[in-house]
Amino acid sequence: xxxxxxxxxxxxxxxxxxxxxxxxxxxxxxxxxxxxxxxxxxxxxxxxxxxxxxxxxxxxxxxxxxxxxxxxxxxxxxxxxxxxxxxxxxxxxxxxxxxxxxxxxxxxxxxxxxxxxxx
Amino acid sequence: xxxxxxxxxxxxxxxxxxxxxxxxxxxxxxxxxxxxxxxxxxxxxxxxxxxxxxxxxxxxxxxxxxxxxxxxxxxxxxxxxxxxxxxxxxxxxxxxxxxxxxxxxxxxxxxxx
Numbered sequence: 001x002x003x004x005x006x007x008x009x010x011x012x013x014x015x016x017x018x019x020x021x022x023x024x025x026x027x028x029x030x031x032x033x034x035x036x037x038x039x040x041x042x043x044x045x046x047x048x049x050x051x052x053x054x055x056x057x058x059x060x061x062x063x064x065x066x067x068x069x070x071x072x073x074x075x076x077x078x079x080x081x082x083x084x085x086x087x088x089x090x091x092x093x094x095x096x097x098x099x100x101x102x103x104x105x106x107x108x109x110x111x112x113x114x115x116x117x118x119x
Numbered sequence: 120x121x122x123x124x125x126x127x128x129x130x131x132x133x134x135x136x137x138x139x140x141x142x143x144x145x146x147x148x149x150x151x152x153x154x155x156x157x158x159x160x161x162x163x164x165x166x167x168x169x170x171x172x173x174x175x176x177x178x179x180x181x182x183x184x185x186x187x188x189x190x191x192x193x194x195x196x197x198x199x200x201x202x203x204x205x206x207x208x209x210x211x212x213x214x215x216x217x218x219x220x221x222x223x224x225x226x227x228x229x230x231x232x
Contacts, residue, residue: 034219043209043222044163093162097217104217106151106170112162 002028004096006111013084014119021079021114023050023094029074030096034108035067038091050077050094084118091115121146123212125223132200133231140195140226142210151213152193153220154184158206166208169193170216180204205230 003026013019023033031052036044048069049057056069066088068080081088093113098105122145132138144150151170155163167178174186184195193210207227211220 032217043224044220046219046221049219095220099217104215106216107165107168108153108213108220110155110163110165115160 002026002096002098002107002109004030004094004109004111006092006094006114008114009112010115010117012117012119015085016083018080018082019084019116021081021092021094021116023077023079023096023111025075025096025109028096028098030077031074031099032104033071033077033094033096035069035077035079036093036095038093038113040091044093047079047092052077081116084116086118089116089118121150121212121214121221123210123221123223125208125210125226127226128224129227129229131229131231134202135199138195138197138200138204138228140208140210140228142193142195142223143191144193144210144212145191146212146214148214149188151216152184152186153211153213154178154182154193154195155209155211156180156206157209157225163209166195200228200230202230202232204228 005024007022033050035047038044047062050069050071052071058064071077095108095110124143153168154166166182169176169186209225210223
């Protein structure tokens with residue numbers, strides 16, 4: 001099956017610093033990727049839709065200037081948490097679907113997630 | 120707007136007993152439905168999915184789910200639970216292929232010996 005990787009898997013940073021999280025589709029091209037956030041013991045909430053070659057679409061309540069998304073290639077999307085604060089500590093997960101023959105396949109493939117701890 | 124409801128926050132089942140996790144969705148048409156499992160500190164693993172066709176779908180690890188349009192439900196079942204099944208289970212819905220998923224709040228499954 002298709003594989004989505006994330007790097008790093010774990011990151012600890014000081015308050016006020018920026019952190020970049022990478023999401024890669026290893027064996028398929030992903031024109032669209034999704035970024036989710038999961039707080040402890042809670043569900044996954046969609047943060048934004050990352051579109052290759054264009055601006056990301058953010059969900060209501062998600063600050064686009066704080067969570068910068070760049071989808072510069074068909075296999076890589078990055079999420080940068082700028083000026084991170086303790087309340088940004090969370091589990092960040094990306095996903096992507098395979099586009100084949102102009103149609104998206106039904107299954108979304110999830111990365112293993114990145115756990116961010118801001119001190 | 121679409122929504123997913125998992126009524127049970129926490130369920131405890133004896134090892135070897137049967138399991139049913141409930142999921143109800145709110146959507147006008149037939150959505151794309153998924154069940155994922157998440158072990159502590161881990162990512163998501165797809166158990167099974169439904170888009171069309173036979174309303175009883177088989178998944179991995181002995182799980183199955185039944186789509187019932189009249190009840191807007193997609194309940195997950197397993198005839199005999201193993202201790203390794205203890206995890207968080209999420210039901211999710213999408214309105215079409217390639218779109219973001221909306222997740223339920225999850226059900227924590229504990230397995231007692």
